[in-house]
Amino acid sequence: MEIALGVHCGYCHEGNNTQRAVETPLKETARQMMRMVADINRTQFEGREVVTCITCHQGSTRPTSVLPYNGEEGMTGPLEATGPVPTVKQLLTRYTGTLGGAERIANIRDVS
Secondary structure (H helix, E strand, O other), rough: HHHHHOHHHHHHEEOOOEOOOOHHHHHHHHHHHHHHHHHHHHHHOOOOOOOHHHHHHOOOOOOOOOOOOOOOOOOOOOEEEEEOOOOOOHHHHHHHHHHOOOHHHHHOOOOO
């Protein structure tokens, strides 16, 4: 979620990031969108995870493009971004942190 939406855990979660945040309309919209993504992958891609949050959001809390869904019309051209788009370095730093940091990644061993 951090990479797809360009936000930190605190955007939705409180405290140590494991507690559920107070229920809001924004959280219900997020749940609806996750159901939509799962439905698209199930019905259009035989269950393969082809479409993800980043497909439309691309690092922004607002989708930068809107794809057609359930007979709705898509949008031609990107939507106007409402906030700063993270740099590649910021995304990689967040991703590395999410995986436990560079040292932890360096200690991963191939067990196959």
